[in-house]
Amino acid sequence: MAIMTEAEARTILEKVVALSTADECTASLTGSTEGNIRFALNNVSTSGVVDNVDLAVRVAFGRRVGSATINEFSDAALARVVQRAEALAKLAPENPEFVPAVGKQTYRPTNTFSQATAAITPETRAGIARASIEPCRAQKLVAAGFLEDGQSFVAFANSNGNFGYQRATQMDYTCTVRTDDGRGSGWVGTNLQDIGGFDAGRDVNIAMRKASASVDAQALEPGKYTVILEPAAAAGLIGFMARFFDARQADEGRSFLSKAGGGNKLGEQVYDPRVTLVCDPAHPELAVMPWDEDGVPRERQTLVDKGRVTDLFYSRFWAQKQGKKAAGQPGNLIMSGGTKSTADLVRETQRGVLVTRTWYIRMVDPQTVLLTGLTRDGTFYIENGQIKYPLKNFRFNESPVIMLNNIDELGRPVRVNTEGRFQMMIPPMRLRDFTFTSLSDAV
DSSP: OOSOOHHHHHHHHHHHHHHOOSSEEEEEEEEEEEEEEEEETTEEEEEEEEEEEEEEEEEEETTEEEEEEESOOSHHHHHHHHHHHHHHHHHSOOOTTOOOOOOOOOOOOOOOOOHHHHTOOHHHHHHHHHHHHHHHHHTTEEEEEEEEEEEEEEEEEETTSOEEEEEEEEEEEEEEEEETTSSOEEEEEEEESOGGGOOHHHHHHHHHHHHHHTTTOBOOOOEEEEEEEOHHHHHHHHHHHHGGGBHHHHHTTOSTTBOTTSSBOTTOBOSOTTOOEEEOTTOTTSOOOSBOTTOOBOOOEEEEETTEEOOOBOOHHHHHHHTOOOOOOOSEEEEOOOSOOHHHHHHTOSEEEEEEEEEEEEEEETTTTEEEEEEEEEEEEEETTEEEEEBOEEEEEEOHHHHTTSEEEEOOOEEEOOOSSOEEEEOOEEEEEEEEEEEEOOO
16 A cells, blocks of 8 residues: 555545645645665675555644644544644644645646666565675675665645645665775765666676775875866765755855845856756656645756856745745756766876765855865876876865866766755766865775
C-alpha cells in the first residue's frame, strides 16, 4: 500500500476534507518504497527495503492553524487525525503571516517516474554492490559505498477543490575507494531518475583511478590558485548560495542580494556574463514535481541571465505583502555551461589544482556567502595539461559569488548528488584565484 493509485489517494483525501469542520482543510498523502544496500571493507554490510505512507492534515480557523499526521487509514483513524488537527488549531495563537490555502489549480505533469527504477530488486542492488567491490578487491583497493533507490507518490486535496497526484523515482549511488594502506582515496557519485543509464563498473573505475593516483600526496603552499572544480565539488558551494535567492531575505537586508541602502539587487550584474541559473520543473534531465509544498504550480524561472539577477523566490506571504505574483518554490537548479568535460578542462590548463569533492562546508558570512570547507577524495596538481602529482587536501575560504566572477571556462552540466533544497545540474568549472587557506592531513 506504500504506493497508492490516484483513485485510492483521492478517496482518502476527499474523505478527510469532508470530515473537517474548520474554515479550511488541506490533506496530503506521501508514500514511498525505498531500497538500499551498503558496503564497506569490500563486503556488503546492510541492505533492506522500507515502505511507508503518511497522511498530514492542516486546518485553519481564521488565522489559527493546526496540523497532525497519521499512518493508518481506517475511518476511525481519519476522524481522529482531523479532530487532533482541529483541537490544536483552536489552541494556537493567530498566525500574522497566515495565507489561505490555494484555490483549484491546473498542473502540467512532469516526467518524474521511471519504470526501470521502480522495478529495482534486491538482486539488482546486490549486482551493483558486486560490480563495485570485485574490481577493487582484484587491485587490492578497498570499496565503501551506498546505493539508495525508491519510488514515491505525492497526493493532496483541500477544501477549495484543489487536487494533485504524481509518482516519482530516484536513485543515488556513492562509492569511496581507498588504497589498502589508507593513503589514497577516490570518490564517485551518481544521481539518476532513470537507472537505465547507470553502469556501476564504469563509475567505480573513476574512484579506483583516483585512489591509486592520490597516494604520496605532496604539500602545496596555501594561497590563491586556478582550480578546476568537478561538478560535485562546485555543487556544494553553489547550493549554499542558492538559498539566498529568497526575496524576503534580500528585501530585509539579510542576503548578498540586499542593497546597502535598502531593497534588492534585481536587475543588477552580479556574476560573470557566462552565468545563467534556471529553475525548470519539466527539465528533461532533472524533472521535479509540478507544484511546491503549498500546492502552487511551479514554472520555469530564470534567476540569473548572463550574470544579471532577473528573479527571486517569493513565498506566498511575501509576494502578497510586496504586491508580486507568487510562483511555486523551485525544486531544481540548472546552471548553464559549455560542452567540455572535466578532462577537457584539465588538458587546457597550464597550472592549477583539480578538486574532486568539497565537504564539511559551513557559512562564515551570509552577506557575502563566504564559505569554508575542505577538499577530499582526490586533489591533484595540474601542469601543462596533465595531472602531475596528488596534493594534500586543503581548507578553503571562498564565496561562490566571487568564484562565479572568476570564471575561465565552464564545461558540460551534469546531474549531481545533492542533500539540500534543490536537485541540481552543475558544470565542471575552471576558476581563477580560488582561496586555499591551510592544509589538511585528512585523505
